[in-house]
Amino acid sequence: MILIFEMTGAFNQALPMLWACFAAMAVPTLMGNLPIYDSMKARTIGVAKAM
Secondary structure (H helix, E strand, C coil): CHHHHHHHCCHHHHHHHHHHHHHHHHHHHHHCCCCHHHHHHHHHHHHHHHC
16 A cells, blocks of 8 residues: 555545555455465465475
8 A cells, every 4th residue: 555655646545545445354264264375376386295
């Protein structure tokens, strides 16, 4: 978010971006899934161990 603020100067979008970040973490947590990067990391480690 800080990088976007610096690049655009649009601080009026702070609250919508904050809600989007909250939703991106809340939805997988409520559904019982890992966040996307955690699941990708686990899959990559599993593939590396299988080799």
